[in-house]
Amino acid sequence: MCSRFLSIAVALLFATICAAHAAPLRICADPDNLPFSNRAEQGFDNRIAILIAHELRREPQFVWARSRRGFLREQFDKGACDLLMGVPQGMRGVASSSPYYRSSYVFVTPARTHVQITRFDDPNLNSGRIGLQVLEEDYAPPSLPLIRYGHAGQLVGFDAFGQRSEDIVKAVADGRVACAVVWGPLAGYFAKRDHLPVTIAPVSGGADTSGVPLAYSMTIAVHRRDAELREQIDRAITSLQPRINAILARYSIPRDGDGKGGR
Known part of the structure; x- marks a missing residue:
């Protein structure tokens, strides 16, 4: 023993x-x-x-x-x-x-408008500037459906990394852009941390019709x-x-x- x-x-x-x-x-x-x-x-x-x-x-x-x-x-x-x-x-x-x-890209809209967007063919996207993250020299993947639906001239690029990454969500809150399409974790975090008056809704579906994924x-x-x-x-x-x-x-x-x- x-x-x-x-x-x-x-x-x-x-x-x-x-x-x-x-x-x-x-x-x-x-x-x-x-x-x-x-x-x-x-x-x-x-x-x-x-x-x-x-x-x-x-x-x-x-x-x-x-x-x-x-x-x-x-x-x-x-x-x-x-x-x-x-x-x-x-x-x-x-x-x-x-x-x-698992998360997805999300639409971010001003809470004051009471508009929730989930699709790239939503008519609410037809007016005003649309914020989109820039990855190095290229727009993020949601640029493909946005361009296909005729919104190329409305796109405004924002940094995706570093201290300025929060600017895209703040731009929706203060009216610099009418809405934005943002990687979900970044949008959710900064909206809560900074108490921003915005509405966040996941992009409908997991991928663009071209096959480019919008959820990962x-x-x-x-x-x-x-x-x-x-x-x-x-x-x-x-x-x-x-x-x-x-x-x-x-x-x-x-x-x-x-x-x-x-x-």
Whole structure:
């Protein structure tokens, strides 16, 4: 009996030593991109990444890098970090976890107008300027249906990243644009944080008729060779999903589907 207890004690000690010496979990994150992440670790992806790291008994270590064009090639592919939060399911060049949430682009309209838009053929889009995020040099995906329905001349571009990313929602509230089409997590977060008098409604349907998606299941990317880490993250997401959902709710992230991640 003593021998059995001794064996258990040794096993526990070994597990403790292994956990203490586990490599930190390196997470690539943008230092200035709320509501997703910032250097003060105030974004919802910061908080979810920390939850997952602790579930894996590893210390989270953020590697700060701007999430702009060339990021995967210059940072992630060169091994600067182990994982990357907020990657659309199926993105090429990486291995994706199971989704931890799903969201869509949303229409943002001034609350004072009592107008709720959900479709690109809505006649309410025919008058006034329409705000749209700019990703690097290109408009965000909703530009395709907007242009097809004849609204090219009404489009006004806004920064999608950094300190000015909130401007597109504020522009709707103060009347600089008549409405906007915005990635849901950004619109929901800034509308609540700044108490903006706007109405938010998800774009109807999950994709444009051309096949370009307007709703995305968001995953955690790992290196394609790291199947073991991906499996560990999948198990962590399953275990932590209620806590992840609670974080998303605190940040007012609009979720598409049943609210249980992207599944």
